[in-house]
Amino acid sequence: MDTGTHIAMGIAISGLAMADPVVASHSATMGPVFAGIMLGSLAPDTDTVLKLRNNAVYIRNHRGMTHSIPAVLLWPIIISIVLSLFVPEANFIHLWAWTFLAVFIHVFVDIFNSYGTQALRPFSQKWVALSVINTFDPIYFGLHVLAIASWVLGTPPVQTMAVLYGVIFLYYLLRFAVHAAVKRAVYNTIPAATEVYIAPTMRFFQWRIAASTETDHYVGRAYGRSVNIYDRFDRKPLPKSPYVEAAMTDRNIAAFVSFSPIYRWEISQVDVLTEVRLIDLRYRSKTFYPFVAVAHVDEDFNVVNSYTGWIFSEDKLRKKLNFIQES
Structure with missing residues (x-):
């Protein structure tokens, strides 16, 4: 939390x-x-x-x-x-x-x-x-604030907090029930799914969705039991090349892979460098995927700069990478 x-x-x-x-x-x-x-x-x-x-x-x-x-x-x-x-x-x-x-x-x-x-x-x-409670859950936090305010106003602390934790226990059961219903809805929408990741948001009925089949990745949101798929990407293994092998040994790329269970990749040229980018599919924000790992590899297969973290624009990512390279 x-x-x-x-x-x-x-x-x-x-x-x-x-x-x-x-x-x-x-x-x-x-x-x-x-x-x-x-x-x-x-x-x-x-x-x-x-x-x-x-x-x-x-x-x-x-x-x-x-x-x-x-x-x-x-x-x-x-x-x-x-x-x-x-x-x-x-x-x-x-x-x-x-x-x-x-x-x-x-x-x-x-x-x-x-x-x-x-x-x-x-x-x-x-x-x-x-994945049943958001890192900040307004209902969870609000229940605590209500109980604390009640204590300040004079209600017995033990009874007040006992009621609080009783209500929170029921809230957790409700969240598990909703999570299970959303997961069933995702499998109904994508019957061939082999992996499904469901993450809560600050809104009770809204959930982030990332799912994979043998051939595709899907990203969307669930509103109650209604599942909306926003993006579909081909699911392809990383190509075997010395540039990719060099990038995968970088600490930023390795940290990203250890944390992210579902991602896609892009390989492109940036001037004379080869850019290997991994994109976590669990955190779509509007049309952007902000959690990434990027490594730039030169012609001698050396990683000259890299970054992993939350980036909400290409300009900011370029500034981060240029700053790292200059440092």
Whole structure:
């Protein structure tokens, strides 16, 4: 989920923590527990700083190790030890338990996005992405804001947050039901589909669709059970050539391939360079596909510049590549 939603979730969990008599009756524990919950709700996303290095590192590692099983176990211990240094009289076990819950819920809810997490590491490198809740879901966020506002206005925090999580549980069941209905509609529309990717949007009834058959890629949107196909592309394997082989060893191209399950390719000439471009089909925006990886290969089969990330115009892409080459 986005940072704002994780903060709202942390506040909601803090309200739920008042059910713990040790937290509710011991002020020296209550403050650190609330702090631990808020830090635990945000800690797994500290890997966002990897974006300062480059997009390839960020794409390969965001929601990776920091969302893994060892991290879920280590974050609460680290946070609890640090907070205990400031408030040594706080009950460490209760501080650790509520911080652990905050970290666990952060990682758990992230698997329901289309981006997903590597929550099963180190046992599996697979990305777990159930694609039923958008990274920012207005209904999900709005329910939290409503519950928090109700708490501020005087309703009992434990009962308020218990109702909140009961409603959210039902909301998830509804999203799974809608997701399944959309998937059936896609298979009815494209009977020969061998792969189907369905991703939520901020609108409840609208879903992004990318599907593949043995010979074609299809891209569209679903509005309820109505499926509209916008684009069709021939599904062809990457050609075997030294230019392509060189491009595929580039870190930006490799990061893109590790992340994107469905993409098409284009090969063209840019001055004296050969451009290899991979285009993710899951993120169509109007008529543009903004998530790409591009590598320019010279006549000696060296990658002279490359880029992966979100680009919404060719001009911006050219500027990025020219800047990389000049640097």
